Amino acid sequence: MMADVTGTLESVPIDWQHPEPARASAPAAARSWSQRLRRALMRSAEAPAADENTAANTRPDPLAIRQRLYGRGYVIPGDAAWLLALVAPFRLGASSALLDLAAGLGGPARTVAQAFHARVTGIERDHDCARQANAMSSALGAAHLVRIKTCDPEMLALGSAKFDGALGREATYAVAAKERFLRVVAQALRPGGRIVLTDFVLDRSAGERPELDLWQRHVALRPALWTAAQYTDCFKSVGYGLGRAEDISALYRRQIVAAWTSYLRAGAIRGQPVAHVDAVLAEAEASFRSVAALESGALKYYRFEVRADHSFR
Numbered sequence: 001m002m003a004d005v006t007g008t009l010e011s012v013p014i015d016w017q018h019p020e021p022a023r024a025s026a027p028a029a030a031r032s033w034s035q036r037l038r039r040a041l042m043r044s045a046e047a048p049a050a051d052e053n054t055a056a057n058t059r060p061d062p063l064a065i066r067q068r069l070y071g072r073g074y075v076i077p078g079d080a081a082w083l084l085a086l087v088a089p090f091r092l093g094a095s096s097a098l099l100d101l102a103a104g105l106g107g108p109a110r111t112v113a114q115a116f117h118a119r120v121t122g123i124e125r126d127h128d129c130a131r132q133a134n135a136m137s138s139a140l141g142a143a144h145l146v147r148i149k150t151c152d153p154e155m156l157a158l159g160s161a162k163f164d165g166a167l168g169r170e171a172t173y174a175v176a177a178k179e180r181f182l183r184v185v186a187q188a189l190r191p192g193g194r195i196v197l198t199d200f201v202l203d204r205s206a207g208e209r210p211e212l213d214l215w216q217r218h219v220a221l222r223p224a225l226w227t228a229a230q231y232t233d234c235f236k237s238v239g240y241g242l243g244r245a246e247d248i249s250a251l252y253r254r255q256i257v258a259a260w261t262s263y264l265r266a267g268a269i270r271g272q273p274v275a276h277v278d279a280v281l282a283e284a285e286a287s288f289r290s291v292a293a294l295e296s297g298a299l300k301y302y303r304f305e306v307r308a309d310h311s312f313r
Helices: 027-045 052-057 062-070 080-090 107-116 127-139 178-187 209-217 229-235 248-268 274-296
Strands: 097-100 119-124 146-150 163-169 189-202 241-247 299-307
Touching: 027 127, 027 248, 027 274, 027 299, 062 248, 080 189, 080 209, 097 107, 107 119, 107 127, 107 146, 119 127, 127 146, 127 178, 178 189, 178 229, 178 248, 189 229, 209 248, 209 299, 229 299, 241 248, 248 299
Parallel strands: 097 119, 097 163, 119 146, 163 189
Antiparallel strands: 189 299, 241 299
């Protein structure tokens, strides 16, 4: 299923901008949530399908399911309100140029363009995803502000002093040559430019955890994880002052839980063909693995904010 490319600029739900604090963060709590969700999805899978003969033709692709979870054009946890909070340090305006380091279907880039009238250049490693992103931008009248390019992050080349800031949401965890990648990004920023990253990091103090191994074996892109300290050291080595290095694992987990809770409440899966339910279950299992790895303590989700001139304010 191709992403819908009709309508106006995204109006992404913001109900979960300030999700309620989790009652417990123990692995048992995560298992309890995942078990309840799994049972609810399985009950839906048992409901009669509207037309079983069309099952083979109605299996949605993962991007369609993720957009149903996180918002149109959004394929990872975090809604428009969260995104706008992330880009606040850039102080964007109509003359600004932002670099999106993992553009996906371009929903975040279009949100920025809509909010600030800024120009956004996105890079995306998947050619088909970038193609869909540009089609959506054209249909939504945002092609003059947002352009997504296919790019292998291991071979990134950007030029010098072209952007006012760079945003990377899960842009680096699967990049093997991270130091080279971040140096290229730093060189592409104008004086005083900032980088904001949110990504998975490794916490070696948790030891060997099977939940982390399971997540690494099944995640779509093979991880090449760094610790938070490695990111910090790399930023310093490329001439950036660290303004924030914050563990936001609990928030990321709540964003996942909230998205699936909202999905179930909407009842969109009820009566769907088996192929559709199977695709949703596969996405749910991927979410369960992420939550379990985060709850194990071996995997963390961090937000980094850095500035080129060492005087972060």
